[in-house]
Amino acid sequence: MDYLSIVVALAVTVSSIAIIHLLTRVKKPCPANLPPGSLGLPVIGQSLGLLRAMRSNTDDQWIRDRIDRYGPVSKLSLFGTPTVLIAGPAANKFVFFSSALATRQPRSAQRILGGNSIFDLHGPDHRRVRGALLEFLRPDMLKMYVGKIDGEVQRHIEENWAGRATVTVMPLMKRMTFDIISALLFGLERGDTRDTLSGEFARVMEGIWAIPVNLPFTAFRRSLKASGRGRRVLEGITREKKEKVEQGKTSRNSDLITCLLSLTDEHGERVLTDEEIVANAIVALIAGHDTTSILMTFMVRQLANDPTTLAAMVQEHEEIAKNKADGEALTWEDLAKMKLTWRVAQETLRTVPPIFGNFRVALKDIEFDGYFIPKGWQVLWTANVTHMDASIYHEPAKFDPSRFENQSVSAAPPCSFVAFGGGPRICPGIEFSRMETLVTMHYLVRHFKWKLCCKSDTFVRNLLPSPLHGLPIEIEHMTSP
Ligand code: HEM
Structure with a gap:
């Protein structure tokens, strides 16, 4: 709401600027071969149309309409910058692998996350920070934490699902993923600090993709303030951990922050500064928390x-459970057996990708598919058009996890499944989110049956998809968790 009302308020001011701009501008030569389409009104461009479409869950159609009208490469203007929208596997590959394109966060996210975030780094700095994060997020490191995730999930279900007749899924999943991430990344066990941080980060998320107007009562201002408070808590935690590392009183594998503090290069120098560690721990929290929930x-x-997919999943999880003692935690080997469950997750990500798409910025004049993209323009890649392409996914509207079985998808062109992005910036948290999802589903499908409370089964995109009213469900207990 906040986002839209500010945009509308700004629209009046901006239209006046636009008129003055149109009347006074010096005509610049227009490079040949720009993609078809219109840049619309200065500053506003097509932003309102896209935001409206996202809110009414018609963004997919909005993009498809543009493609029908202009083809798979078209120009428009989003959030004040000329933009080229490109779609399809070849376009995705171009975006993910071109060294002439750099990631660009919205200005609001840049200001909230600060300058050290991996999202804003390129070249050697990006590789250094990404390499450091992967030291902790790689599978052979994460496998040590299955028991810890299992403990968090079981406790969460016991406290929030057991004994209830209805629950609202989305906020519970958000809180649970927050708790898991903060336990593993920051080494924060349950308690006051974790609760405070959870509140601060919920506020950070509200304004991270808002218009960056730092005025009282704007979501951006609340978010900026909350991120400052959250950052100070994490700086305190980092200082404490640093002392322990220096005194040799902790293991490098305790959590992400300790791992990053312990990393040194061939000259014995720390790989990341304290500021980089705090900034990128926050990024991992933000990037990993909403998406997985x-x-x-x-x-x-x-x-x-x-019911057919559910029954098959229950069978997969009962098979695993029958070889375990009561209350015994899942292991890495158990997760490896949950193949169907991960296919269901992949098909869910195909049909409702949490990340709609993302922007890049052209570092120099470039060309794609015969079209000229000037330096400084944005390039927007989106997941849905590719995921719903009938030439790649037969009957794309049908939910069919078996597509990911022996990969009918493996015959598909590269970059056809892009829920986690691709190329050198592919999501480094895939394994982490896979672990959280498999462990959680193991306990949910074995212990509960549920049905949706809302008859209307729609969702909206507030940039990220969100089901109506947070998805309230009626639950029935099968066995005690
Ligand atoms: C279902 C869960 C997840 C989804 C769908 C997802 C999706 C994505 C996507 C699409 C990108 C690439 C954006 C681009 O190239 O424009 C990305 C990057 C990233 N993700 Fe995830 N993510 C998930 C979970 C996680 C988790 C659990 C973490 C951390 C614990 C994480 C950390 C990151 C980071 C740090 C990046 C930036 C990588 C870079 O720039 O090199 N993500 N994610």
Whole structure:
């Protein structure tokens, strides 16, 4: 709401500027071969149309309409910058692998996350920070934490699902993924600090993709302030951990922050500064928290209306459970057996990708598909058009996890499944989110049956997809968790 009302308020001011601009501008030569389409009104461009479409869950159609009208490469203006929208596997590959394109966060996210975030780094700095994060996020490191994730999930279900007749899935999944991430990344066990941080980060998320107007009562201002408070808590935690590392009182594998503090290069110098560690721990929290909770929420929503998939999943998890003692935690080997469940997750990500797409910025004049993209323009890649392409996914509207079985998808062109992005910036948190999702589904499908409370099964995109009213469900207990 906040976002839209500010945009509308700004529209009046901006239209006046636009008129003055149109009357006074010096005509610049227009490079040949720009993609078809119109840049619309200065500053506003097509932003309102896209935001409206996202809110009414018609963004897919909005993009498709543009493609029908202009073809797979078209120009428009979004959030004040001329933009080229490109779609399809070849376009995705171009975006993910071109060294002439750099990631660009909205100005609001840049200001909230600060300058050290991996999202704003390129070349050797990006590789250094990404390499450091992967030291902790790589599978052979994460496998040590299955028990810890299992403990968090079981406790969460016991406290929030057991004994209830209804629950609202989305906020519960958000809180649970926050708790898991903060336990593993920051080494924060349950308690006051974790609760405070959870509140601060919920506020950060509200304004991270807002118009960056730092005025009282704007979501951006609340978010900026909350990120400052959250950052100070994490700086304190980092200082404490640093002392322990220097005194040799902790293991490098305790959590992400300790791991990053312990990393040194061949000259014995720390790989990341304290500021970089705090900034990128925050990034990992923000990048990993909503995305995974959305995936799990939409899996719950899908399974409510898909008894065949649910029955197959229950069977997979009962098979695993029958070889375990009561209350015994899952292991890495158990997760490896949850193949169907991960296919259901992949199909959920195909049909409802948590990340709609993202922007890059052209570092120099470039060309794609015969069209000229000037330096400084944005390039927008989106997931849905590719995921719903009938020439890649037969009957794309149908929910069919078996597509990911022996990969009918492996015959598909590269960059056809882009829920996690691709290329050198592919999501480094895939394994982490896979672990959280598999462990959570293991306990949910074995212990509960559920049905949706809302008859209307729609969702909106507030940049990220969100089911109506957070997905309230009626639950029935099968066995105690
Ligand atoms: C279902 C869960 C997730 C989804 C769908 C997802 C999706 C994505 C996508 C699409 C990108 C690439 C954006 C681009 O190239 O424009 C990305 C990057 C990133 N993700 Fe994830 N993500 C998920 C979970 C996680 C988790 C759990 C973490 C951390 C614990 C994480 C950390 C990151 C980071 C740090 C980047 C930036 C990588 C870089 O720029 O090199 N993500 N994610």
